Every structure is written in C-alpha cells, then in structure tokens.
Amino acid sequence: MDSATSEANPGTTQSASDRPPLLSTAANGLKIVIVGGFGVGKTTMVRAVSDIRPLNTEETMTRAGEGVDDLSAVRGKSTTTIAFDFGRISLNESTVLYLFGAPGQERFWFLWDRLFSGTLGAVVLVDTRRLDECWYAIDRLEAHGTPFIVARNDFGGPRHTAEQVREALDLSEDIPLVDCDARSRESSRDVLLALVHHLYALSTARTAREITP
Ligand SMILES: Nc1nc2c(ncn2[C@@H]2O[C@H](COP(=O)(O)OP(=O)(O)O)[C@@H](O)[C@H]2O)c(=O)[nH]1
Ligand SMILES: [Mg+2]
Structure with a gap:
C-alpha cells in the first residue's frame, strides 16, 4: 500500500507519483526534528507534509516493547517506531527542508546527540491524554538549547485549555503552543510555519540584543 494514501493519512490526497524528485540545484539543506512520545503522530505528520514517500523504520511491535510502550491509550496501533522517520x-530551487521524526522515549536518547547537531529547531508533538510522555523531550531540548514549539495533536476527547496545557508542561510564555491534526497536510504545514516564525522571532531578538550598545 502506498504510505502517502494509507489509513494513517486520511487527510492526505497526494500520491507518491505526484511527489517531485530532488532538484539537482538543491544546495542548502535545513533540518527540523519532530519529537514526541509513542503514538502521538510523528510518523503521520512526516508523511503528511513530505514531498517524497518518506522513509521510516516502523517495526512490528515485539516483546521488547511490551510493558514499555503503553498501548492502552493508542487503540489499533500495532507498530512502533524504533528509530527515525x-x-x-x-x-525553493536551492533549499530543501529535511524532516526527522524521532522517538522521545528516554531509552532512545542515546541517538539524539547526532540528530541535534545542525538542527534548526524542533516540534514537540503531544497528545494531551498522555502529556507526561513529552516531559523528557522538553527537558532535553531545553538542556541542549535547541529552539522548539509544542504542537498539540487532536485526538478528540476532552479538550484542555491552552493555559491548562501550558501549566501541565510548565511551558514558558515565549514558547508557542499550537493545535494540529497530524493527518492533514495543511495543518502539519502550519505547525512547521509556526516553528519557522518562532525561529525568526528568536533570531530577530538576538540581533537586536547584539546591536544594542
Ligand atoms: N484522531 C487522530 N488520530 C491520529 C492523529 N495523528 C495520528 N493519528 C493516529 O494515531 C496513531 C499513531 O500515529 P503515529 O504517526 O504512528 O504515531 P508515532 O508513534 O508518533 O509515529 C495512528 O494510527 C494514526 O493514524 C490525529 O491528529 N488525530
Ligand atoms: Mg512512528
């Protein structure tokens, strides 16, 4: 089955054949990471926004994940990402954005040092029913000084206010919190745009500080 039109992507209509090859003029590569707990929608989001048929390393869940990956809140999910999307x-003609989806669980963080290097910024994808799963990722990103935004993926169910989510995550005012549906290309693109705006605001503030006598 074509992953671009799989069940995980009901909002995505583009087929793999519509997706353009990499232009030979592409000289600049930018890197953004999407990180989050198990089943928050990382693979779904990378698939939704990617120009290419994305690579991923979904593996059928094995006994190794039993009791470790909490499936109780993720009905119908039988695979888990063991490495990256x-x-x-x-x-444009010369600039390509590379997206990496990476697991936020603590046991995978040995993979992260390499991934962080050269990363512009990160999206922390959260499921508000299981917010505790992203604490570790937020903590690591802050410690590393990697700029990030938080995107709340909409799985239905009870809605929390933005203030409640901020308080639960102990998120400072200057870190954007946005809502999304990772299955939708437009919504996922808006998340990336929110990150780019945040990066731009940070860099403008830094420049202003540097030129202030
Ligand atoms: N209702 C709903 N389901 C979603 C959404 N995003 C992802 N899913 C589903 O949640 C499950 C887990 O998503 P997946 O991308 O595999 O999570 P990952 O472990 O973070 O890569 C899949 O069955 C998706 O189809 C969403 O925004 N809304
Ligand atoms: Mg995945």
Missing part, C-alpha cells in the same frame, strides 16, 4: 520538503 525521514521526509523532505523542497522550499
């Missing part, structure tokens, strides 16, 4: 978006 990888997707690509061509921004």
Whole structure:
C-alpha cells in the first residue's frame, strides 16, 4: 500500500507519483526534528507534509516493547517506531527542508546527540491524554538549547485549555503552543510555519540584543 494514501493519512490526497524528485540545484539543506512520545503522530505528520514517500523504520511491535510502550491509550496501533522517520520538503530551487521524526522515549536518547547537531529547531508533538510522555523531550531540548514549539495533536476527547496545557508542561510564555491534526497536510504545514516564525522571532531578538550598545 502506498504510505502517502494509507489509513494513517486520511487527510492526505497526494500520491507518491505526484511527489517531485530532488532538484539537482538543491544546495542548502535545513533540518527540523519532530519529537514526541509513542503514538502521538510523528510518523503521520512526516508523511503528511513530505514531498517524497518518506522513509521510516516502523517495526512490528515485539516483546521488547511490551510493558514499555503503553498501548492502552493508542487503540489499533500495532507498530512502533524504533528509530527515525525521514521526509523532505523542497522550499525553493536551492533549499530543501529535511524532516526527522524521532522517538522521545528516554531509552532512545542515546541517538539524539547526532540528530541535534545542525538542527534548526524542533516540534514537540503531544497528545494531551498522555502529556507526561513529552516531559523528557522538553527537558532535553531545553538542556541542549535547541529552539522548539509544542504542537498539540487532536485526538478528540476532552479538550484542555491552552493555559491548562501550558501549566501541565510548565511551558514558558515565549514558547508557542499550537493545535494540529497530524493527518492533514495543511495543518502539519502550519505547525512547521509556526516553528519557522518562532525561529525568526528568536533570531530577530538576538540581533537586536547584539546591536544594542
Ligand atoms: N484522531 C487522530 N488520530 C491520529 C492523529 N495523528 C495520528 N493519528 C493516529 O494515531 C496513531 C499513531 O500515529 P503515529 O504517526 O504512528 O504515531 P508515532 O508513534 O508518533 O509515529 C495512528 O494510527 C494514526 O493514524 C490525529 O491528529 N488525530
Ligand atoms: Mg512512528
């Protein structure tokens, strides 16, 4: 089955054959990471926004994940990402954005040092029914000084206010919190745009500080 039109992507209509090859003029590569707990929608989001048929390393859940990956809140999910998702978006003729979906669980963080290097910023994807799963990722990103935003993936169910989510995550005012549906290309693109705006605001503030005598 074509992953671009799989069940995980009901909001995505683009087929793999519509997706353009990488232009030979592409000289600049930018990197963004999407991180989050198990089943928050990382693979779904990378698939939704990628120009190419994304690579991923979904593996059928094995006994190794039993009792470790909490399936109780993720009905119908029988696979778990053991390493990364990888997707690509061509921004213009010379610039390509690379997207990495990475597991936030503590046991995978040995993979992260390499991944962080050269990363522009990160999206922390959260499921508000299981907020505790992203604490570790937020903590690591803050410790590493990697800029990030938080995107709340909509799985239905009870809605929390933005203030409640901020308080539960102990999120400071200057970190954007946005809502999304990872299955939708438009919504996932808006999440990436929110991150880019945040990065731009941070860099403008830094420049202003540098030129202030
Ligand atoms: N209702 C709903 N389901 C979603 C959404 N995003 C992902 N899912 C489903 O949640 C499950 C887990 O998503 P997946 O992308 O595999 O999570 P990952 O472990 O973070 O890569 C899949 O069955 C998705 O189809 C969403 O925004 N809304
Ligand atoms: Mg996944």
